[in-house]
Amino acid sequence: MTSADHISRSEFFSSFITKIKSSYSGTAKKISVVGDVVFPPGVTGIDHFLSTCNRCDKCVAACPHESIRILHGDEAKYSGYPIIDSQIQPCFFCGDFPCISVCDTGALIKQNNMKIGVAEIITENCLAHSGNFCQSCINNCPLIGKAIFCGTNGKPEINKEVCNGCGICVQVCPAEPVGIIIKQTKELPCQ
Amino acid sequence: MNKKQTRREFIKVTAAASTAAGIGVTLFPGMTFADQKSGTNWHKSVCRYCGVGCGVMIGEKGGKIVKVKGDAQNTINKGHLCVKAFYLPKAVNAKTRLHHPMIRKNGKLVKASWDEAMKLVATKFNDIRKNHGGNALAFYGSGQAETEETYMANKLFKGCIGTNNVEGNPRLCMASAVGGYLTSLGADEPAGTYEDIEKTELFFLAGSNTAEAHPIVFERIMRHKAMNPNVKIIILDPRKTPTDQVADLHLFPKPGYDLAVFNAMAHILIKEGFADDAFIKNHLFFKDNKKNKHSFEEYKKFLEDYTPEIAEEISGVPAKDIVKAARMFGKAKTAMSMWTMGLNQRKRGVWANNLVHNLHLITGKIGVPGSDSFSLTGQPNACGGVREGGGLCHLLPGHHLVVKEAHREKVAKVWGVPASNIQPKPGKHTIAMFSALNAGEIKGMYIMCTNPAQSLPNAKKYWKGLKEQFIVVAESFFPTMTTEYADVVLPASFWTEKEGVYGCTERRSQYMPQITDPQGEAKWDAFILRDLGKEMGFEREFAKYETAEIMWDEYRGLTKGKDMNLMGASYNRLKKVRGLVWPVPTENHPGTYKRFTDGDPIYDALPAEKKKGRRMYFYGPKAKDGRATVWMRPHDGPGEPTSAEYPFALTTGRILEQWHTMTMTGTSPQLNRSVPHAYVEINPADARSKGITNKDQVIIETRRGEMQFEARVIDRPIPGTIFVPWHWPDKPINVLCSDIFDPGSKEPEYKVAAARIRKV
Ligand code: SF4
Numbered sequence: 047m048t049s050a051d052h053i054s055r056s057e058f059f060s061s062f063i064t065k066i067k068s069s070y071s072g073t074a075k076k077i078s079v080v081g082d083v084v085f086p087p088g089v090t091g092i093d094h095f096l097s098t099c100n101r102c103d104k105c106v107a108a109c110p111h112e113s114i115r116i117l118h119g120d121e122a123k124y125s126g127y128p129i130i131d132s133q134i135q136p137c138f139f140c141g142d143f144p145c146i147s148v149c150d151t152g153a154l155i156k157q158n159n160m161k162i163g164v165a166e167i168i169t170e171n172c173l174a175h176s177g178n179f180c181q182s183c184i185n186n187c188p189l190i191g192k193a194i195f196c197g198t199n200g201k202p203e204i205n206k207e208v209c210n211g212c213g214i215c216v217q218v219c220p221a222e223p224v225g226i227i228i229k230q231t232k233e234l235p236c237q
Numbered sequence: 238m239n240k241k242q243t244r245r246e247f248i249k250v251t252a253a254a255s256t257a258a259g260i261g262v263t264l265f266p267g268m269t270f271a272d273q274k275s276g277t278n279w280h281k282s283v284c285r286y287c288g289v290g291c292g293v294m295i296g297e298k299g300g301k302i303v304k305v306k307g308d309a310q311n312t313i314n315k316g317h318l319c320v321k322a323f324y325l326p327k328a329v330n331a332k333t334r335l336h337h338p339m340i341r342k343n344g345k346l347v348k349a350s351w352d353e354a355m356k357l358v359a360t361k362f363n364d365i366r367k368n369h370g371g372n373a374l375a376f377y378g379s380g381q382a383e384t385e386e387t388y389m390a391n392k393l394f395k396g397c398i399g400t401n402n403v404e405g406n407p408r409l410c411m412a413s414a415v416g417g418y419l420t421s422l423g424a425d426e427p428a429g430t431y432e433d434i435e436k437t438e439l440f441f442l443a444g445s446n447t448a449e450a451h452p453i454v455f456e457r458i459m460r461h462k463a464m465n466p467n468v469k470i471i472i473l474d475p476r477k478t479p480t481d482q483v484a485d486l487h488l489f490p491k492p493g494y495d496l497a498v499f500n501a502m503a504h505i506l507i508k509e510g511f512a513d514d515a516f517i518k519n520h521l522f523f524k525d526n527k528k529n530k531h532s533f534e535e536y537k538k539f540l541e542d543y544t545p546e547i548a549e550e551i552s553g554v555p556a557k558d559i560v561k562a563a564r565m566f567g568k569a570k571t572a573m574s575m576w577t578m579g580l581n582q583r584k585r586g587v588w589a590n591n592l593v594h595n596l597h598l599i600t601g602k603i604g605v606p607g608s609d610s611f612s613l614t615g616q617p618n619a620c621g622g623v624r625e626g627g628g629l630c631h632l633l634p635g636h637h638l639v640v641k642e643a644h645r646e647k648v649a650k651v652w653g654v655p656a657s658n659i660q661p662k663p664g665k666h667t668i669a670m671f672s673a674l675n676a677g678e679i680k681g682m683y684i685m686c687t688n689p690a691q692s693l694p695n696a697k698k699y700w701k702g703l704k705e706q707f708i709v710v711a712e713s714f715f716p717t718m719t720t721e722y723a724d725v726v727l728p729a730s731f732w733t734e735k736e737g738v739y740g741c742t743e744r745r746s747q748y749m750p751q752i753t754d755p756q757g758e759a760k761w762d763a764f765i766l767r768d769l770g771k772e773m774g775f776e777r778e779f780a781k782y783e784t785a786e787i788m789w790d791e792y793r794g795l796t797k798g799k800d801m802n803l804m805g806a807s808y809n810r811l812k813k814v815r816g817l818v819w820p821v822p823t824e825n826h827p828g829t830y831k832r833f834t835d836g837d838p839i840y841d842a843l844p845a846e847k848k849k850g851r852r853m854y855f856y857g858p859k860a861k862d863g864r865a866t867v868w869m870r871p872h873d874g875p876g877e878p879t880s881a882e883y884p885f886a887l888t889t890g891r892i893l894e895q896w897h898t899m900t901m902t903g904t905s906p907q908l909n910r911s912v913p914h915a916y917v918e919i920n921p922a923d924a925r926s927k928g929i930t931n932k933d934q935v936i937i938e939t940r941r942g943e944m945q946f947e948a949r950v951i952d953r954p955i956p957g958t959i960f961v962p963w964h965w966p967d968k969p970i971n972v973l974c975s976d977i978f979d980p981g982s983k984e985p986e987y988k989v990a991a992a993r994i995r996k997v
C-alpha cells in the first residue's frame with residue numbers, strides 16, 4: 047500500500063503540503079561551510095573581528111532571517127564565532143542592519159559599502175559551464191545585473207567590486223555540487 | 238569588463254556539446270546510441286517542458302531513466318538545454334508518480350483495479366449521456382498531451398459521444414495567438430521559423446520574458462546579439478525581467494494599456510517613410526473592427542488618433558521611446574517580433590496580436606529571411622496536438638472546423654462514424670465549460686494531463702463544479718489540486734513510457750520514442766481513451782488503434798492537402814530526423830522554412846497569375862485573394878482597471894526553474910532550492926509608501942480573495958504593478974486572477990487584475 051491510497055478531501059491540503067515537503071524539497075544539505083567562512087555584515091577586518099567579538103550571540107538572535115549562526119566544529123580558528131552559511135540562509139542586507147545595532151563590542155560596525163565577501167564560480171560544477179542554459183544566480187541576484195551578469199558566452203560572470211557576498215546566488219544554485227561559493231575578500235573590511 | 242566572446246569560443250562550446258552526444262555505437266540510425274563504457278543507451282527525444290521544443294538525448298540504463306542531455310544534432314537547441322530539462326529524470330522517477338487507478342469511496346480516494354475504474358467511468362458517462370445528452374459530458378485536455386492522445390479524445394467525444402465540449406489548456410495560453418494569426422494572416426501559426434533568429438537585425442519582444450519562459454530561444458537571441466553587436470533588441474513589458482540583459486530599449490506600458498503603443502509605432506513608421514508601399518498595394522487589406530474594408534489612406538487617418546503623445550498618455554510609455562522604437566523597427570533591414578502571454582492573456586489579446594502583425598505587414602517585414610511576426614508557444618504540443626490536432630471546441634483534427642459540413646463529413650468518414658454524430662455547433666469554450674460544470678449543466682468531465690483546479694483563472698470559483706460533478710482525472714502525478722476533486726484518478730504513462738509526436742512553436746513535429754515500460758500499472762493516455770471508448774460501447778470504432786503509429790497515420794491523412802500538410806511526416810521518417818516543419822506534403826519534401834512564399838510547396842503550386850506582382854500569397858483558410866489584413870484596432874484597456882480601492886495592477890508569470898503547477902519541476906530538490914516559495918515583487922517606491930521592506934509578509938487582495946506572500950522589494954515591476962509567479966500549489970495566485978476573457982479568443986485575462994497590498 048502506498049501513501050497515496052487514502053486521501054480524503056479534508057486531509058488533502060495538509061497531506062499535499064507534507065508530501066511536497068517530504069518528496070519535493072529535501073533542500074537541507076550538509077551544514078559545513080562550502081567555500082570560505084563568511085562573517086556577518088559590519089566586520090572591518092578579520093583579525094579585528096576575531097579579537098573584538100566576545101561571542102555573545104546577540105547578532106544571531108537579532109537576525110530576522112536566521113542567516114547568522116554560530117560555527118561549531120572543525121574550523122577551530124573560527125569556532126564559536128557568528129558566521130553566515132549561504133547555502134542554509136544567505137544575508138539579505140537589511141536596510142537597518144539589526145545585527146550591527148545590537149553589537150556593542152565594536153566587532154560589527156556600520157560602514158558605507160557593506161560587503162561580507164565575494165562570489166566565485168566553480169566552473170566544473172556550474173551548469174552553465176557544462177552547456178546548459180542556467181541563470182539562477184543571475185536571475186536571483188538582488189543587485190540585478192550588476193554583481194552577477196551573463197557574459198556574452200552565456201555563462202555567469204561576477205563583478206567583484208559590486209558583489210557584496212550576500213550569498214543568495216549560493217543558496218539558489220541548482221547545481222550539485224554547488225556551482226558558486228562566497229570567498230572572503232581582502233577588501234572585506236571596506237578599509 | 239565583459240570579456241569579449243569570440244566566434245571561436247562559441248564554436249568551442251557547441252563542439253563540446255556535440256562530441257558529448259556523439260559517443261558510442263549507433264543502434265538505430267538517428268535514434269538510439271549505446272555508450273558501452275557506461276552501459277547507458279541514449280535515445281533521441283524531445284524535452285517534456287516548454288514550447289521551444291528542444292531535442293534531448295535520454296540516457297537509460299537497465300530500464301531506468303538516468304540522465305537527460307541536449308541533442309547536439311537538433312537544430313533548435315544544438316545540444317543545449319535549460320536547467321529544467323536537466324533535472325527531468327527526477328520527475329520520471331519521482332515518488333509522486335501515480336502507479337494505480339483510484340476511486341473515491343466514502344469521500345476518500347482508494348486504490349482500485351483498472352477494470353473497476355474503467356467500468357465505473359463508462360457506466361457513469363453512458364448514464365449521463367442517456368439521461369442528459371452528450372453535451373452533459375466534456376473533455377478538458379492539454380498542450381502537453383501528445384497529438385495521438387488528443388486525437389483519441391477528439392474521436393471519442395466529438396465523433397462518438399457526440400459533443401463538441403472538447404477543450405484544453407491552450408485556450409488559456411494560445412487562443413489569442415490563433416485568433417491573431419487567423420484574422421491577420423488568414424492561417425494559424427507563424428510564417429517563419431527559429432531560423433530567422435540568426436538572420437534578423439532587430440528583435441521586438443513584447444509581453445514575453447523570453448529568458449525565463451523560452452530559455453533556449455533566448456540563448457539563441459543572446460548569442461546572435463553577442464556575435465553581431467549591431468543587432469538591436471526592444472522589449473515591451475511592464476516589468477524588468479532577466480530578458481532585459483540584452484535590451485537596447487525597454488518600453489514599460491501600464492499592464493493592459495499597450496494597444497496604443499503599437500498603433501503609435503505604426504503611425505511613426507508610416508509618417509517617417511518606413512512603409513513598404515509595393516507590399517501594401519499587392520498584399521494587404523485594411524479593415525476596421527466591423528470588418529469593413531478601408532484604403533491605406535483611411536488607415537493612416539485612423540492612426541492620426543495615435544500620436545506618440547496620445548499613446549504616452551494612455552500607456553505611460555514616454556513618447557520619445559515610442560518614436561525611438563518605431564525608428565529602430567523601421568531602420569532595421571529585418572525584424573522579428575516575439576510575444577507570448579503578455580499579449581495573449583488579455584481581454585484584447587487578439588487585437589494585441591493583430592497590432593503586432595500590422596507592424597510587419599505595413600513595413601513588409603515578413604516572408605523574407607530574418608523577418609517574421611513570430612508567436613512563442615508556451616507548451617510543448619499546444620501547436621501540434623491542440624491547434625493542429627483540433628483539441629478545441631470549434632475544431633476538428635487537421636485545421637478542420639465543426640461548423641463546416643464538408644469538414645464534418647470528411648472527418649466522420651475517416652473516423653468511421655456517421656457525420657450526424659459530429660455536432661455542427663462549436664461546444665463550450667473553457668470558461669463556459671467550467672461555468673456549465675458549476676451550474677450542473679455539464680455532469681461529467683474527463684481531465685487529461687492538466688491541473689485546472691490550480692491553473693484556471695479565478696480558480697476557486699470553479700472548484701464548486703469540480704466538487705459536485707463526476708470528474709475523471711488521468712494524470713501521471715499524484716496528488717494535484719485537481720485530483721483532490723476527482724471521483725476517479727487514472728495513472729497515465731509519462732514521457733519516456735510512451736511514443737508519440739510533439740509539435741512546437743515553429744511548426745516542427747518531432748517524434749518521441751517509448752524508452753521504458755510504464756511505471757506500476759500506468760497506461761498510455763491514448764490507450765486509456767481508446768479502452769474507455771470500447772467500454773462505452775464503441776467497440777468497432779476503437780478496434781483498430783493498436784499502435785501509436787496507426788493513430789498518427791490516420792491523423793496525418795486528415796492533413797493531406799491542408800495548409801498544415803503532414804503527409805511527408807511518417808513515423809519512419811520522424812524517427813530518423815530532428816523533426817519536420819510543415820507543410821511537408823511528401824516523404825521526400827524537406828519541410829518548409831517560410832510559408833506563403835517561394836519554397837513553400839503550397840505557394841509554389843499556385844498558378845502563375847495568382848503570384849503575379851507579389852512575393853507572398855496568403856492562402857490560408859481565412860484569407861481572401863491571397864491578402865493579409867491590417868486591422869484598425871482602437872485602444873482598449875484591461876477588463877479590470879485599477880481603482881482607488883484596488884490601486885495596483887497584479888500580473889503573473891513563469892520563472893526559469895519551475896513549470897506550471899510544479900507536478901514535474903517540484904520533484905527536483907535542486908530546482909526547488911533555486912526558488913523555494915512564491916513571492917510578490919514590488920517596486921521599491923511602492924514598498925516605501927506602503928511601509929513594506931524586503932522579505933516582509935504581505936497580503937495581496939483582489940475582488941476574488943486574498944493571499945499571503947513574502948515581499949521581494951526589487952526594481953523590476955514598474956510602480957503601480959506587482960508580480961507573482963504562479964507555480965506553487967500552496968499559493969495558487971490564479972485564485973486571485975480575473976476570469977474576464979477576450980470576446981474573440983475566449984482566452985482569460987490572467988495578466989491584469991486590480992489588487993491591493995498590505996503588510997501583515
Ligand atoms: S527551453 Fe524549453 S524545451 Fe528547451 S530545454 Fe528548456 S524547457 Fe525544455
